[in-house]
Amino acid sequence: MLFNSFEFLIFLPIVFLFYWFVFRRRWWRNLFVVVASYVFYSWWDWRFLILIALTSLFSFISGLLMERYEGQRKMQKAVSATNIIINLAILGIFKYYNFFVENLDALFRMMGFHLDWVSMNIILPVGISFYTFQALSYSIDVYQKKLPATHDIVEFFAYISFFPQLVAGPIERATNLLPQFQRNRQFDYVKAVDGCRQMLCGFFKKIVIAEFCGDIVNECWNQYQGLSGMSLFLLGVLFTIQIYCDFSGYSDIAIGCARLFGINLMRNFNYPYFSRSIPEFWRRWHISLTTWFRDYIYFPLGGSRCDKWKILRNVYIVWAISGLWHGASWHFVCWGLFHATLLAIYNIFGINTKYDHVVAYGKFLPSIKELLQMTLTFCLAVVGWIIFRAESMTQAIDYFAHMFTNPFISGGMRFGKATMWCMLFLMIEWVQRDKQHALQFTNTKPFNYRVVRWAIYLIIIGMSYVAYMERFYDNSPFIYFQF
Amino acid sequence: MKQFLLKVSIIAVVSFVMTVLIDIAILRKVDNLSYYSHERNFSLAYYRLKALNDSNKIVIIGGSNGAFGINSRLLHEAFNLPVVNTCTHASIGLRMQFETYKDMLREGDIVILTPEYGGGKERLYGGYNLLRILSTHLPEAYRKITLRQWLNIYQFIGIHNLGSSVHKDIGEFDDPYSANAINEYGDLEWEREHKDSIHYYSLSGVMDGELIDYFKYIHDFTKSKGIKLAFLPPTFMRSNFNICAGQIDSLAYCLEANGVPLQSAPSNYSFDDSLYFDTPCHMTPEGAIIRTQTIIEDLHRLFSDKE
Numbered sequence: 123m124l125f126n127s128f129e130f131l132i133f134l135p136i137v138f139l140f141y142w143f144v145f146r147r148r149w150w151r152n153l154f155v156v157v158a159s160y161v162f163y164s165w166w167d168w169r170f171l172i173l174i175a176l177t178s179l180f181s182f183i184s185g186l187l188m189e190r191y192e193g194q195r196k197m198q199k200a201v202s203a204t205n206i207i208i209n210l211a212i213l214g215i216f217k218y219y220n221f222f223v224e225n226l227d228a229l230f231r232m233m234g235f236h237l238d239w240v241s242m243n244i245i246l247p248v249g250i251s252f253y254t255f256q257a258l259s260y261s262i263d264v265y266q267k268k269l270p271a272t273h274d275i276v277e278f279f280a281y282i283s284f285f286p287q288l289v290a291g292p293i294e295r296a297t298n299l300l301p302q303f304q305r306n307r308q309f310d311y312v313k314a315v316d317g318c319r320q321m322l323c324g325f326f327k328k329i330v331i332a333e334f335c336g337d338i339v340n341e342c343w344n345q346y347q348g349l350s351g352m353s354l355f356l357l358g359v360l361f362t363i364q365i366y367c368d369f370s371g372y373s374d375i376a377i378g379c380a381r382l383f384g385i386n387l388m389r390n391f392n393y394p395y396f397s398r399s400i401p402e403f404w405r406r407w408h409i410s411l412t413t414w415f416r417d418y419i420y421f422p423l424g425g426s427r428c429d430k431w432k433i434l435r436n437v438y439i440v441w442a443i444s445g446l447w448h449g450a451s452w453h454f455v456c457w458g459l460f461h462a463t464l465l466a467i468y469n470i471f472g473i474n475t476k477y478d479h480v481v482a483y484g485k486f487l488p489s490i491k492e493l494l495q496m497t498l499t500f501c502l503a504v505v506g507w508i509i510f511r512a513e514s515m516t517q518a519i520d521y522f523a524h525m526f527t528n529p530f531i532s533g534g535m536r537f538g539k540a541t542m543w544c545m546l547f548l549m550i551e552w553v554q555r556d557k558q559h560a561l562q563f564t565n566t567k568p569f570n571y572r573v574v575r576w577a578i579y580l581i582i583i584g585m586s587y588v589a590y591m592e593r594f595y596d597n598s599p600f601i602y603f604q605f
Numbered sequence: 606m607k608q609f610l611l612k613v614s615i616i617a618v619v620s621f622v623m624t625v626l627i628d629i630a631i632l633r634k635v636d637n638l639s640y641y642s643h644e645r646n647f648s649l650a651y652y653r654l655k656a657l658n659d660s661n662k663i664v665i666i667g668g669s670n671g672a673f674g675i676n677s678r679l680l681h682e683a684f685n686l687p688v689v690n691t692c693t694h695a696s697i698g699l700r701m702q703f704e705t706y707k708d709m710l711r712e713g714d715i716v717i718l719t720p721e722y723g724g725g726k727e728r729l730y731g732g733y734n735l736l737r738i739l740s741t742h743l744p745e746a747y748r749k750i751t752l753r754q755w756l757n758i759y760q761f762i763g764i765h766n767l768g769s770s771v772h773k774d775i776g777e778f779d780d781p782y783s784a785n786a787i788n789e790y791g792d793l794e795w796e797r798e799h800k801d802s803i804h805y806y807s808l809s810g811v812m813d814g815e816l817i818d819y820f821k822y823i824h825d826f827t828k829s830k831g832i833k834l835a836f837l838p839p840t841f842m843r844s845n846f847n848i849c850a851g852q853i854d855s856l857a858y859c860l861e862a863n864g865v866p867l868q869s870a871p872s873n874y875s876f877d878d879s880l881y882f883d884t885p886c887h888m889t890p891e892g893a894i895i896r897t898q899t900i901i902e903d904l905h906r907l908f909s910d911k912e
Contacts, residue, residue, distance in 0.1 A: 142606065309606050318613070576616075583620045584627060591763025 307384030317381030324374030668695030698731025
């Protein structure tokens, strides 16, 4: 079930009413969350319920076993490791089997052998990368004694399968989300209203901006050879906006929706295109994933508390894995390594941990230096997204080659108008860059007048409705669903 | 909680009203591509029929296979009756066509019903072209749409909005699909030659229950009004017909089993590939003549027997 569908429009109010008015006790409420989430997930394919149930069960049992072997660290380690291996094996089979077979076959063919392995027609379960990481987070946190194992299977299943964040994150930590299922939730009017605003913001970003950019990118990408250099860059900019609005829009809907149920999910995007450096960009983009990799891979490898070469090694390992997480293809790995290289460069110059505050806070305009920094970071991000969008590394290289060898501006500058609209959108986000989301109004004029706020909501709803109806036939899922 | 539910309800109601107003605004938009195309025949046929309200006539109702595949002049000469060819793009839906014209049918009229092959709901309720045809050519026909039909065609409002914006710079054009190709009967009369690369259609052999019911309704309506109904197969290119023979037989059998059989064998209306223009249903002028002669023979057989 997609968030931007009529089915969800019916599903959400029903679940909301049952959640608050019918199931008032914590355990029954959690059970209802599990049932509703499984219904939500089964809308794609009911067969994949087995996978998520197995993942949840293995992780739950691993927690209980680790508690049972309290004081026996070796046994606890073995249990945790077994759970990690099982869950990664499930993920590996469904996501990476064909990639593994194709590459192994290519390797053996280079040596003159021909393998007779069969590629399987495996459908990638929606959200498998997300909920698997969430399950692993629990197991590792219990092992590291960051939280006790839970004995309530229902609350644990609710933690894994909670529908707003089930298929595309944020990847929640057990230390944040599980305790919220362990206590009874109270309806909070202010949070619910702000949650609705955040959902509306997310729908607008996804349905209007992302789809608008996506139409142009999908139409023109495969004919890139004939475009001017400037047009190729602007096409990359449009994809940069598309992927941001698509993914952050989804996260806004997920977080806003969770707040309707009294659940606080972690922030996943913090206006990444206003970053002054690539390290800052990765502190603001897909925060749940980058912090997951940082805490569960980078830090155990030694993090930054080792010599320079080991730091570089750790960075490259983490980003290669991150690239592979995004897709079973070498160009995703190259994308990851591209960013690893940038991070290494920033690390060498000692500006990796700078800039943890809102840019130009309290001011309307950035300084010249900040503007140049943001522009450079944005351009580097565009380069990365071009690699990400390409179907292969060959295509990405060819794309860049055409960008630099085709006439800079020929036959007019295509996509100029579309890019202007996107810049307008970014300007609106700029004004709200210190807020959780773009529709979080303060008590300043004119937003303190209810009629002004409601007029804005209705304009957004109207625009989203028209955009949604125009693409009814091609109701595209979110980009990050493929992960 | 009460305050929250109240606010959400108010926003929901206001949003609903706003979306209805948006839909109404969209449905008033004219699509230039439709305006200058053969789809204009939908309103031209309406006014022709209105002018012939008091006299007997031959009325042809069907998809574009009838627009591109019938020579109404021959029918006129054979039966000495005025002919109104109402055929247009099949995605207007059979229901819209019949409901728009049925009040102008009278006892003694001959109705040739030749819908396209295909048994889905879209054949009955219409597809993405329905809204642009109505909005552009005959907005008063919106009154004929029932709630059930709205539920089926509502999804095309967005496409109509998109289309009318994209086509706003289109002007008059001259080709077989243009409004200039419509002759005084409603046929599309334009120079057209057989094209070698005609893509085959694939058909489903399953017919929707509501579509069958509507065929029965047309059958009963015409019978009750003393109108002669000739339910004839559409024309279909022979090589494509041979591939889809099983599905076509299945559709024909379905109609027969439900008491509304085709009144001629589908194979009678399948002709050599060279007589087709650009799709398996659109004929060249020569093909239209041959097909019309087959229709004339069938009409003689059907109505001479009855008399």
